[in-house]
Amino acid sequence: MKKPLMITLGAAATLAMVSVTAFSDQQRVHAAEKEAATKVDKAAVERSRKITKNLDNIFKQTVVLITSKYVHDESDFAAGSAAVLLFDNISKSSDNKIRLIDATGQPYDEENVARDDFEREAIKRLKAGAKLHEKVVRIDGKPQLRTVTPVPVVMKKCVMCHEHYADAKEGEPIGAISYIVPIE
Numbered sequence: 001m002k003k004p005l006m007i008t009l010g011a012a013a014t015l016a017m018v019s020v021t022a023f024s025d026q027q028r029v030h031a032a033e034k035e036a037a038t039k040v041d042k043a044a045v046e047r048s049r050k051i052t053k054n055l056d057n058i059f060k061q062t063v064v065l066i067t068s069k070y071v072h073d074e075s076d077f078a079a080g081s082a083a084v085l086l087f088d089n090i091s092k093s094s095d096n097k098i099r100l101i102d103a104t105g106q107p108y109d110e111e112n113v114a115r116d117d118f119e120r121e122a123i124k125r126l127k128a129g130a131k132l133h134e135k136v137v138r139i140d141g142k143p144q145l146r147t148v149t150p151v152p153v154v155m156k157k158c159v160m161c162h163e164h165y166a167d168a169k170e171g172e173p174i175g176a177i178s179y180i181v182p183i184e
Helices: 002-038 042-072 079-093 119-129 163-167
Strands: 097-102 133-139 142-152 173-182
Touching: 002 042, 042 079, 042 133, 042 142, 042 173, 119 133, 119 163, 119 173
Parallel strands: none
Antiparallel strands: 097 173, 133 142, 142 173
């Protein structure tokens, strides 16, 4: 009978060490994130913020323009679909990574969902009224600015393809644009 007890105690000790190690790993990740943010030139971060802000303005105005000029009924190519293709092409051909993501829980396309903790947290904050969510991170050793901005319903035409958008309150984000922009 003592042998199973020793194995159980050994297993408990191992589990305790794994728990401490996991907690320590989380602390190291958090410390590394803080270090990444503090070791980056503040002027460079501001330049990346400005780039993100300009891209966000251009993209949102483009979607509104496409919708107002070219979307007349459900058979027309949706501006959101155009944005997804545009963002994919930009992401493949440049250092800027851009995605359209759903904030309603009912994505038009299953690919357009928050993929990680940062994007999930961003959606929560945007739904609570934040104007944006951002964080300085390192990807492949290079500093990057991650930003997520809200996409509210701004036109009644949006409801043609997304009936559930009709329930959105004024200014409530139904989606978001997720950016990863190099800090240089």
